[in-house]
Amino acid sequence: KCFHCDKCLKSFSREGNMKTHVYLPMSKCFHCDKCLKSFSREGNMKTHVYLPMSKCFHCNKCAKSFSREGNMKTHIFLPMSKCFHCDSCPKSFSLKGNMKTHFYLPMSK
Secondary structure (H helix, E strand, C coil): CCEECCCCCCEECCHHHHHHHHHCCHHHCEECCCCCCEECCHHHHHHHHHCCHHHCEECCCCCCEECCHHHHHHHHHCCCCCCEECCCCCCEECCHHHHHHHHHCCCCC
16 A cells, blocks of 8 residues: 655655655755755755765666666666556556565554
């Protein structure tokens, strides 16, 4: 089951993440000074900012970049179509394990 924000099109696999998204005041957003990205948690923004640009791995087929080489390789070598569909929501995944993790995640804590 997915939890959907009533204010935008975002969906979440955990209810707590959706509630954080909905109830976090926009004034508490943390913005990167180097790009247009914003984050709900300061730690996530700091990780983004302090990640050395030399460690960015860029896909040679599209505009995506990754902080880990393995993530970029997975992106490049997997088929572009997402083959594994969740039975409970519209989400789809390129890896069967990710779909299973999404499907079997406990929805509340």
